[in-house]
Amino acid sequence: MAPYTLRWGIISTGWICTQFTQDLLVDPKSRSVSDVSHKVAAVGSRSVESAQIFINKLKSAKDDDGWSWGVNNGLLDDTKPLGTYDEVYNDSDVDAIYVGTPNTMHHQCAKAALLAGKHVLCEKPFCLNSAELEELISIARSKNLFLMEVVWVRFHPIAYALEEVLRAGQLGKPQRFFGDLSFDNKMDTQDPSSRLLNPSLGGGSLLDLGPYPALWAMLLLHRHPLNQDKNPKLLFSHQTVYERTGVDLNTRWCLEWKGLCQGLLSTDLASFGLKTGSIVLQCEHGDLLIDYPPYRAESFEIHPKPDLASDKEGVQKASRHHHPIAPGNYGMSYEADEVARCIRDGRQQSDRMPWEESLLVQGWFDQIIRDGNTKLKDLRGTEGQ
Numbered sequence: 358m359a360p361y362t363l364r365w366g367i368i369s370t371g372w373i374c375t376q377f378t379q380d381l382l383v384d385p386k387s388r389s390v391s392d393v394s395h396k397v398a399a400v401g402s403r404s405v406e407s408a409q410i411f412i413n414k415l416k417s418a419k420d421d422d423g424w425s426w427g428v429n430n431g432l433l434d435d436t437k438p439l440g441t442y443d444e445v446y447n448d449s450d451v452d453a454i455y456v457g458t459p460n461t462m463h464h465q466c467a468k469a470a471l472l473a474g475k476h477v478l479c480e481k482p483f484c485l486n487s488a489e490l491e492e493l494i495s496i497a498r499s500k501n502l503f504l505m506e507v508v509w510v511r512f513h514p515i516a517y518a519l520e521e522v523l524r525a526g527q528l529g530k531p532q533r534f535f536g537d538l539s540f541d542n543k544m545d546t547q548d549p550s551s552r553l554l555n556p557s558l559g560g561g562s563l564l565d566l567g568p569y570p571a572l573w574a575m576l577l578l579h580r581h582p583l584n585q586d587k588n589p590k591l592l593f594s595h596q597t598v599y600e601r602t603g604v605d606l607n608t609r610w611c612l613e614w615k616g617l618c619q620g621l622l623s624t625d626l627a628s629f630g631l632k633t634g635s636i637v638l639q640c641e642h643g644d645l646l647i648d649y650p651p652y653r654a655e656s657f658e659i660h661p662k663p664d665l666a667s668d669k670e671g672v673q674k675a676s677r678h679h680h681p682i683a684p685g686n687y688g689m690s691y692e693a694d695e696v697a698r699c700i701r702d703g704r705q706q707s708d709r710m711p712w713e714e715s716l717l718v719q720g721w722f723d724q725i726i727r728d729g730n731t732k733l734k735d736l737r738g739t740e741g742q
């Protein structure tokens with residue numbers, strides 16, 4: 358049977374839109390997919406020249422670039438360069454919109470796309486606050502459209518492998534979770550108007566990096582077979598303010614899944630995370646360590662507990678496990694496949710990234726920002742506009 362082909366409209370022409378679009382152009386067979394495929398129907402930018410340059414750059418792929426397959430197979434031949442985002446939302450050749458604008462624009466772009474009747478995949482962090490997100494969900498629900506936050510790791514081979522490890526039960530009950538995404542961004546050398554430093558673009562470590570430790574906490578604790586707490590609480594948080602621009606340089610926060618485990622999460626823009634063990638789940642019978650970077654991890658380790666003598670049934674030997682992203686794919690193709698399958702099947706949300714889980718994480722971020730002292734406290738969402 359011919360694969361179901363999803364026709365994408367790409368909103369904006371920055372770094373992440375380039376990665377995502379390149380992945381749409383990789384041969385699905387490279388990742389053993391034959392039921393769905395992708396087409397880039399239109400690219401929207403604030404200037405038509407920029408949209409055209411974006412398409413031209415993709416077309417100039419070298420033979421060994423993973424996405425050259427799509428270029429050589431005509432997937433960019435009819436791609437329309439459009440000089441406004443609205444033209445993409447209203448294009449009848451577009452089924453789904455990928456939103457890759459700065460954080461403060463996610464809600465308005467996603468809302469406009471939904472109101473124009475398009476399905477939406479929106480970059481992380483989904484929104485600036487829960488009110489924005491609730492509005493998007495309510496529009497998607499009422500118009501029977503698909504809506505999902507980009508949390509690409511949830512669809513990576515390692516995520517499925519780890520789900521299997523937890524399901525098999527060999528590690529036993531979770532006892533402690535540590536999740537971190539940090540890198541040294543050399544903040545003092547950066548342009549204060551750039552998206553990471555600029556509070557009016559929703560900058561800072563929490564909104565940029567926080568979705569990753571949060572997603573691992575969701576995958577390893579919230580979705581753990583032994584978890585019964587569907588409403589984990591934020592116990593406390595702290596944000597260090599980067600005085601030059603007023604965003605957070607780092608954030609630490611603690612969550613509790615009642616009856617299961619607490620998790621300590623952190624993000625930092627001034628220091629690198631650990632190479633092995635940026636995400637750690639310590640369980641009754643063994644410990645799980647996931648490699649850096651947590652947004653594109655391909656390996657994990659399982660370790661016995663230090664005092665093996667008292668745990669004859671536990672993990673006896675350390676092991677390392679590799680679950681690579683398929684060659685030629687940056688890693689965003691897997692979630693694009695999920696979006697295509699959900700839309701093909703008439704689903705409004707993905708079981709692997711449901712609205713309820715995005716709302717939970719967005720709620721923690723609301724509370725952390727409210728309790729902190731960054732300029733993001735004064736940022737207003739665009740809900741209702």
Ligand SMILES: NC(=O)C1=CN([C@@H]2O[C@H](COP(=O)(O)OP(=O)(O)OC[C@H]3O[C@@H](n4cnc5c(N)ncnc54)[C@H](OP(=O)(O)O)[C@@H]3O)[C@@H](O)[C@H]2O)C=CC1
Pocket residue numbers: 369370371372373374401402403404407408457458459460462480481482507509552564565652
């Ligand atoms: N999932 C992931 O791994 C990653 C996700 N992201 C997320 O993607 C989003 C974009 O990040 P990134 O691609 O790095 O950002 P870029 O700055 O590279 O791109 C953002 C694009 O948004 C458009 N834009 C519209 N309004 C503005 C504005 N006022 N200021 C700047 N740009 C504007 C521009 O495109 P145009 O001129 O064509 O309109 C610009 O190229 C963020 O929300 C970020 O969190 C980022 C990196 C990785």
Ligand SMILES: O=C1OC[C@@H](O)[C@H](O)[C@H]1O
Pocket residue numbers: 565566652
């Ligand atoms: O989503 C992301 O993942 C990787 C980081 O380098 C980047 O800043 C962030 O936006």
